[in-house]
Amino acid sequence: MTARGSTPLRIDFWNVVTLAALAVFVLFLVYPLSRLLISSMTGEGGGGSAVLRTYVEFFTRRYYYETLIHSLAVSAIATVLATLLGAPLAYCVARFDIPGKLLVRAVIVLTFVSPPFIGAYAWILLIGRNGVITGWLAALGFELPPVYGVNGIVLVFTLQALPFVFLLVSAGLRTVDQSIEDAAINLGRRPASAALTVLAPLIAPSLATGALLVFVTSLSDFGTPMIIGENYRMLASQIYTEFVNEHGGNPAVASALSLILLVVTVGALLWQRAWVRRHSHGQETVRPLAPRALSPLARAGATAYVYAVVLAASLPLATIVVSSFLKGKGPLITSEFTLQGYANAIRLPSALYNTVMLSTVSTVLCVAAGALVGYVVVRRRGRLVAMIDTFSMVPYAVAGVVMGIAIAIAYGGAPFHLGGTVAILVIVYFIRRLPYSIRSVAGMLGQIGPQAEEASVNLGVPPGRTFLRVTVPMVMPALVSGALLTFATIAREFNSTVILYSGSTRTLPVEVFAQVLQGDFATASVVGTVLIAVSLVPIVLLFRFLQKDESVLV
Amino acid sequence: MSIVRGGSIAAFAAAVVLTLAACSDSGTSSQSAATKALVLYASHPTAMVDHYVKAFEQAYPGVKVELITGGTGDLLGRVKAEKDRPRGDVLWGGSSTTGGSAPEFFVKYDSPALKDIAKELQDPTGYNAPFDAFAMVIVYNKDLVPEAEAPKSWADLGDPRWKGKVRFANPASSSSSYAALVNWKLIGDWAMVERLAKNMIIDESSSAPFTAVAQGEAPVGVAYEEGAYRVQKTGKVNIVYPSDGVVVLPGGLFLIKGGPNAVNAKKFADFVLSTPQQQALVDNFPGRRPASTAVKFPAGMPSVSQLKVLAYPTDEAKAQQKEWLAKWKEIMIATR
The missing domain is CATH 3.40.190.10 (Periplasmic binding protein-like II)
Structure with missing residues (x-):
């Protein structure tokens, strides 16, 4: 358990695990990202002087650099709006007696597990040029601004990101002690003013983490702008289009754009971490914040606010589920009830099988590796462990499309030839979700002292067996909830899947997207509803049988 | 632990030889071997693709079609990316220029069914099996x-x-x-x-x-x-x-060079060019111009002479x- 800086590495169980963990990150993170970098500099006809040609092209042609400006602007606006809507939502639910809180929480979790871009086509069905609500309003003489373009993208990003802000602010509020608010009120602050001037700074780190997640998720989502953006082009969608059109040709442009997106997201992560370090307050929570009574009028206002936001956030999901039971007439959806859609979606069974199979395999690998690496990160010391710790932060900031392209370049062709196989999808899911597994195990182990393990080793049990017999049972709760969460997030994973799938490994999110692009909204809704159900099962298990609440999601 | 008798050794050896033969066959010269699958890269709308997949599987009960869908350019990209190890057999979609733009990835095929296909739609270079026109x-x-x-x-x-x-x-x-x-x-x-x-x-x-x-x-x-x-x-x-x-334009249907199920790929081309299937095209999918001259031209659609x-x-x-x-x-x- 002590630093062994200069002594040579001995071959014991944990040294092997440490080296293996390092090998995993080098193979599946460092190597692919390096190949991406090389690929971005080897454009066609590129000689020594043309190494940076694609980058020069990017920053000198409006067609390209405009996508970066659009992405930054839209993501920033969505981040601000989601924070402004989500933080008060979390505060109201945490502090006030809002009727049906359980329902509110359930709906927010539901929107959290729904796949990206699903909101985009649902909003077209609702408030598109020929949308349901557009029709109702037109009958009343109102005209909605077009949902296409930047308006729609901001709307979808804001609402699909709300859960991040809600969950993180709720978690932040749980760490605030009641005595702080009491002190502020005793000094003459009104409760609302105390919330803004005293509580808000205390939960600033949680807010910042939520904002970062919103920002990075919005930057990474290319399905939404492709569906609802019309001519409003963003960086992630440009990457996807360039890669798909040059697939098998020369992915230099897609690689260069990917690296630019990577720099932006990693930059956002580093900046956020530095900011949090300067603004975090060490707190002891003895007495958590107590619910506060409100006047009937204020309570009605708070309830109305909570329900309005939750309704807006859940409307896309409701639309998809409802329209999955409606009859399609060509590309139009009628108001006739039918179950035929489920029978007609002929690729649904195989997509469902692929999703469940891939999610299960990847989850098992993630959780097993996460337990071992989580142990190493918490219990071991040394330069190698520090490197592993750093590497395990990187996937948080790599957009799915970027990771997908990097893995496609590194493993799709010679010499590995994994393109289109189950293995390549498992690799990308594994490396994208591993950090979450590591963190959940590390979080739990950090709270448990090493005494039990040391006693076991001192009694002569080898380290490997000690880990299985002593450590694993102790962190079992973290492993199980981590596994369920990993399953739910892999099942809805779209951004990297769509780069790497083949006909035989098509998953539910890919099938929804393909149907939306083809304009078959009826089938898209059927597949989307099944996908929502699949992502929901592990969450229900988590809440019902492990007595968890939504705080485990962040 | 187990008693191995001469007979079972012989059977085992025979099985090994057969397996090896089958493997090498499907690996190198699949042209001669009848396989049980057909990997179809199709960019046409699912309703029509599904119709022909079902009909083909009924006509050839031993063959299971594995369908991969996407945009034509996307699928052509896949064919190019897989050139060292082709995984698809047929690229179906787009036009005669689709495969014609990359002939090194496809094989020529002189289908017997071409005799009833309109002359002006036939590919002079011999790659495309023109299924329809648009x-x-x-x-x-x-x-x-x-x-x-x-x-x-x-x-x-x-x-x-x-x-x-x-x-x-x-x-x-x-x-x-x-x-x-x-x-x-x-x-x-x-x-x-x-x-x-x-x-x-x-x-x-x-x-x-x-x-x-x-x-x-x-x-x-x-x-x-x-x-x-x-x-x-x-x-x-x-x-x-x-x-x-x-x-x-003639619609595109190309056999992928080195595909794992070359025999079934030819069967599929013959199948969709055949007169009954061309008639099925007219009957079930209005808006498709049949390539065959042996079928009734669809009503309600201007013929080339009217345009x-x-x-x-x-x-x-x-x-x-x-x-x-x-x-x-x-x-x-x-x-x-």
Whole structure:
């Protein structure tokens, strides 16, 4: 358990695990990202002087650099709006007696597990040029601004990101002690003013983490702008289009754009971490914040606010589920009830099988590796462990499309030839979700002292067996909830899947997207509803049988 | 632990030899071996693909079709990316230029069924198995565009009043869109293309434009013929055969070089070109121009003699595809 800086590495169980963990990150993170970098500099006809040609092209042609400006602007606006809507939502639910809180929480979790871009086509069905609500309003003489373009993208990003802000602010509020608010009120602050001037700074780190997640998720989502953006082009969608059109040709442009997106997201992560370090307050929570009574009028206002936001956030999901039971007439959806859609979606069974199979395999690998690496990160010391710790932060900031392209370049062709196989999808899911597994195990182990393990080793049990017999049972709760969460997030994973799938490994999110692009909204809704159900099962298990609440999601 | 007798050793050895033979066979010279699968890369709408997959599996009960769908450009990209280890057998979709633009990835096939296929649709280079033919047309939504104001020609779509209102699939990922691009170039060279490009909203699927028009989400779109007829059934859409001229292209169906199930690939080509299946095309999928001359021409569709048909410059469109798409991208960069 002590630093062994200069002594040579001995071959014991944990040294092997440490080296293996390092090998995993080098193979599946460092190597692919390096190949991406090389690929971005080897454009066609590129000689020594043309190494940076694609980058020069990017920053000198409006067609390209405009996508970066659009992405930054839209993501920033969505981040601000989601924070402004989500933080008060979390505060109201945490502090006030809002009727049906359980329902509110359930709906927010539901929107959290729904796949990206699903909101985009649902909003077209609702408030598109020929949308349901557009029709109702037109009958009343109102005209909605077009949902296409930047308006729609901001709307979808804001609402699909709300859960991040809600969950993180709720978690932040749980760490605030009641005595702080009491002190502020005793000094003459009104409760609302105390919330803004005293509580808000205390939960600033949680807010910042939520904002970062919103920002990075919005930057990474290319399905939404492709569906609802019309001519409003963003960086992630440009990457996807360039890669798909040059697939098998020369992915230099897609690689260069990917690296630019990577720099932006990693930059956002580093900046956020530095900011949090300067603004975090060490707190002891003895007495958590107590619910506060409100006047009937204020309570009605708070309830109305909570329900309005939750309704807006859940409307896309409701639309998809409802329209999955409606009859399609060509590309139009009628108001006739039918179950035929489920029978007609002929690729649904195989997509469902692929999703469940891939999610299960990847989850098992993630959780097993996460337990071992989580142990190493918490219990071991040394330069190698520090490197592993750093590497395990990187996937948080790599957009799915970027990771997908990097893995496609590194493993799709010679010499590995994994393109289109189950293995390549498992690799990308594994490396994208591993950090979450590591963190959940590390979080739990950090709270448990090493005494039990040391006693076991001192009694002569080898380290490997000690880990299985002593450590694993102790962190079992973290492993199980981590596994369920990993399953739910892999099942809805779209951004990297769509780069790497083949006909035989098509998953539910890919099938929804393909149907939306083809304009078959009826089938898209059927597949989307099944996908929502699949992502929901592990969450229900988590809440019902492990007595968890939504705080485990962040 | 177990008693191994002579007989079982012989059986085991025989099994090994057979397995090895089967492996080497499917690995190298699959042309001669009958396999149990067919990997179909198809970019056509699912309804028609599913119909023919089902019919083919019924006609050849031992063969299971594995279907991979996507845009034509996307699927062609897959074929190129897999050139060292082909995984697909047939690329079905797009036009005769699709595979013609990359002949090194496909094999020639002189199907016996070609005898009934219209001469002008047959591929002189021998790669394409022309399953159907199509023109590119304009569709508009009747609720959003009064008939009097509807565009009559391609040139009309260049009018500033259609700015941001015309949906068009990316010609880099859709071969039918590429045909439209060539069509415009024939009428007014790049100046014409640029004038139209200014007004376009670019989609990544060739079904998206006419679907959006039918849904009332877009007023006007550029569509391949069959898609236009499919959405015409909603009653919301009118089809315009532009007065300044249309091109009529053979649809594409190519056998992938080195594919794992070469025998079944040929069977599939013969199957869809056969007279009964060509008749099934006319009967079930209005808007498809059959390639066979042995079937009844669909009613309600103008024949080539009723249209102003521009001769499609097949060879040039194939040879120049890369340059022309690069030029299109330049225009996109300049007009966005």
